[in-house]
Amino acid sequence: MSVTVIGIDGGPLPEGSAEALASARLVVGARRHLDAHAPEHARRLELGPFQPALNALAALSGDEHAVVFASGDPGFFGVVRTLREHGVRCGVLPGASSVQQLMARAGRSWDDVAVISPQGGDIGAALNVCRARPAVVVLSARGAGPAQLGSGLEGWRRTLIVGEDLGGPNEAVTTVDPAEAARRTWREPNVVLCLAEPDAVPRRSWFAGGEPLPPESGWALHEDEFSHRDGMLTSSEVRAVALAKLAPRPGTLVWDVGAGSGSVAVECARLGAASIAVESDEAQVVRLITNAAGHGVDVRVAEGAAPQALRELPRPDSIFVGGGGADVVTACAHAGATRVVVALAALDRVGTTRDALRNAGYEVSGVQLSASRLVELEDGAASLKPTDPVVLISGHRKGEHE
Ligand SMILES: C[S@@+](CC[C@H](N)C(=O)[O-])C[C@H]1O[C@@H](n2cnc3c(N)ncnc32)[C@H](O)[C@@H]1O
Missing domain, CATH: 3.30.950.10 (Tetrapyrrole methylase, C-terminal domain)
Known part of the structure; x- marks a missing residue:
């Protein structure tokens, strides 16, 4: 049995189609494609589910020929993959993809x-x-x-x-x-x-489908890469661990709650996730918009105080809680995310945060992070400068795609 897949795009059939159809014993396709193009002499099989088509192809003898009609380029999110998956080799006459x-x-x-x-x-x-x-x-x-x-x-x-x-x-x-x-x-x-910008001319690239990730300059960026108020932002080291726990990636949505200057939201967006930053302070909102624009990413801003500001937002896959009280943690624990990460400076909130996540069905882990950065003294000697300690409480539960 031999199979030719013909792609249909509304124009004339691709070159070679007439020969393939003339010798076809079986023609498979959607009703509209069969009505328009199937020859009288061939048996027709209308799609539907694909298994009957596979059975009919398998029943053909070695020298018999079949044609399968598909839309556009059948090698692009199309029937060629399905045929090969079932061990059927085919020739392809592609149309223009939709x-x-x-x-x-x-x-x-x-x-x-x-x-x-x-x-x-x-x-x-x-x-x-x-x-x-x-x-x-x-x-x-x-x-x-x-x-x-x-x-x-x-x-x-x-x-x-x-x-x-x-x-x-x-x-x-x-x-x-x-x-x-x-x-x-x-x-x-x-x-x-x-x-996002209908009139924008995209930059020349070397990689189809948009720039690959992660971005060239890496991630867990230095604090200097963000506009911030008096060092009030998640340190690079804490952000690195938080990002690893949040697992931002294309196809996911992250909320950064109590976003401040938005460094976590921006980093998640740089790693391909959709990002929403929730922040109530007007000056911080301006900063986080500046930071998103500076890094060339789209961060949607939900201006207002959590938990109220969370109510109308689409369901997230991951949530970072950088600010807000116990009521915010409780609301985030029930927002339907697969991962929740809470950063705490105050130790007295560790137990209640752990319990709020556990009670909502999360497996909870926690870590205290206190990095000391290498610095140079005036005489050139190496020394260490401690950053503020932070506790990260992380909740994880099985998501739809895990
Ligand atoms: C399973 S995918 C196959 C894609 C196809 N292989 C291609 O290259 O266009 C089917 C998608 O193509 C779209 N599609 C197929 N024919 C189309 C047409 N004539 N106009 C607009 N969309 C079309 C369908 O709506 C659907 O989103």
Whole structure:
């Protein structure tokens, strides 16, 4: 048995398709593709679930030929991977991918664009990538279309460009803000381009999908890398341990509660997570906005006092509590995160913090960190200068994806 996969993009079929179809005994594809392109002489099998197609392919004899229709480039989030996974080798005649088509309609280069295919309709990770990165295409799926993306992106400054039925008779390309995307009904199939700055020209890069992580200058940055008030920020050493416990990464959302100058929120964003900084002091809010801009990352600011300010925020994967009382820790322990890290200067709060996390179902660990930094005395001799000791209490419980 031999198999040719033909990609359909609304234009003429790719070169070589006529020959492949003329010799096909079996043709597999979506109803609309079969109606438009399947030859009379071949047996048709409509998709649906893929297993019947695999069975029908396996039943063909050695010299029989089959064609599988798929959308766009079947090698990109498509059927080629599924066939190979089941041991079926195939030739591929690709069409233009829906991502290529949308980017062409938008008249924008796309080497910097991250492409997300939500797994099992789970929109959470896709939303967090759109919240964190400046340019993302989402291959929409059931429960993860333009309306759901729009509703999850309210509160972030984003523009959505929706491509419906690209290359087809009902093609439409529409630019909307998240609120408008959430209100509308959208025709399928569609793909969504999500941009932070619709008119920005991306920097020339060497790596498709956006800069790789972690950033060139590393992480757990020195305090001098942030604007701060009188040294009131998490030290680099404590931040290093806190970041390791928070595990920020693309697809996750981190809250930095009592964010101060926002060093933790900024570092999480630099490591690819979506970040929300919760802060009540106006001057600190200005500082943290400056720090996010200085590091070229998007940090959403929720200005106000926790726990009230936490109420309307989307569910986080990780929470760093750098400020606030026992009521803030309790609220964070019940916010649905997989990881919670609380930094404490006051020892009398260690027990209550541990208990609040434990009572909410977390496995709790704690460490006191007191680093002494190497400094040089006036005569050039090496000496050590202690930083303020901090206790980190960390709670971890199994998340959806672990
Ligand atoms: C499983 S992925 C396959 C992607 C495909 N291999 C490609 O290169 O475009 C299916 C995604 O493509 C989108 N899609 C397929 N055909 C489309 C079209 N004509 N217009 C807009 N989106 C399309 C679907 O909505 C979905 O988000």
